[in-house]
Amino acid sequence: MFLLALCLNIFYILVDIWSFFRISGIKIKVGFYFYLFLLLIFAVGVIDFIWNISFISDALEMILFYLFFKKYGDIELILGSGIIVGILDLIFSIITTIIMKVTMLNSNLNVELAFGLITLILMVFFVKRFGNKFKIYLSNQNKNIFLGVLIYLYVSSAGVSFLYLLDKRITPFTLFFTIFVIVQSVFAIGVYGEMVYVQNKLLTQRKQQEIRQKQRQLEEYADYLEKSEDDLRAFRHDYKNILNSLKVSAQEGNVQEVIQKLDKYTETNLNSDALLKYKDVNHIHIKSIKSIIISKLTEMYNLNIPYNFECRSGVYNLPNEIDELDLVRIIGITFDNAIEESEALVAEKHKIRSADVQIMVYSDEPGEFEYEIRNKIQNQKISTTQIQQRGFTTKKNHKGLGLANIKEIENKYPDMSISYTIQDGWFDFYMVIDTEDGEKDG
Known part of the structure; x- marks a missing residue:
């Protein structure tokens, strides 16, 4: 049984490493994976296996992830990916603990190992399904707000985990605190989702307004070209009559009249601001x-x-x-x-x-x-x-x-x-x- 428990702990660390890289999108050399795995086995696995204090081992794991990979991407992305892994570990650990205590099977190691294996499978499925979305949330313009929500969720989950570590059974207080944290967490996620929805809606409206404005400008430009073409056609139609009129005036020696007619025509037809x-x-x-x-x-x-x-x-x-x-x-x-x-x-x-x-x-x-x-x-x-x-x-x-x-x-x-x-x-x-x-x- 000791060997099975140790193997399960090792699998947890492997899944955590895989989850971190899946969410953050960081790519490193294969040899570094092995080095990181050994470090987490000794630094994190020992705490979790001997003392079974998951929120401390998860916190240490997040710190190591951040220290090792902070130069590989944005701080929010690296820190947020580590926190998400820690939150998932704590949530699945809390669910397992509640089930074990409610069913009075907390002393049965076989059942505990079975639940541990199930939570590992669920975690892999969850990260594979939502890992890319988490990466987007940690990289967009609202990444700081999303990181704040993650920190709140981790602290809340760590508080619940600590209570279940102190109490050997589920008491009204731990149950109330658990429900309270769940409600608060759902509320925080809901507020974030609503904020992003409103922001995206405003952004969409602004983009639509910009598109409409550009469309109006292009339509105005098209009207301008049509008007210029119409004016040019009118000028071509009239210029023979104008030249004949000026020719007669010039032949009669009325140079001043010619100049005045040219000035008037230029001012009214060729010097319009709209045409320019x-x-x-x-x-x-x-x-x-x-x-x-x-x-x-x-x-x-x-x-x-x-x-x-x-x-x-x-x-x-x-x-x-x-x-x-x-x-x-x-x-x-x-x-x-x-x-x-x-x-x-x-x-x-x-x-x-x-x-x-x-x-x-x-x-x-x-x-x-x-x-x-x-x-x-x-x-x-x-x-x-x-x-x-x-x-x-x-x-x-x-x-x-x-x-x-x-x-x-x-x-x-x-x-x-x-x-x-x-x-x-x-x-x-x-x-x-x-x-x-x-x-x-x-």
């Missing part, structure tokens, strides 16, 4: 870049911020080495900074024309991409070095992370060069990517 709203955007053929630019131009148009966007040549491809999303982030951050500064400038000067934003996108070759955005500013004494530091900002209640984030992106790419210039009341952000030049230098 998305000028040159059609030359950009990269969906993500086009989308962010349309979004920001729409925002500036709705805020009545004067701007000019220029993209004379077609942009079909980005340099292969550059992550498209990094460029989207850079364009988004610089546009946001220009918009915020323009709004502040208008609020200070009380004149809409005091603000101005100039944007340029250019790409002549597949390995080349240029982007420049200039905007008028209030404070001309800002240091271009200081504005790139993390946490620097001139705005109230602002974290000042924008240009620091751009600096981190720039550091990822040796072929990306970014410059900042402040001159004559303008802030100029200029970025150039030239992978062809980098290859030649190499």
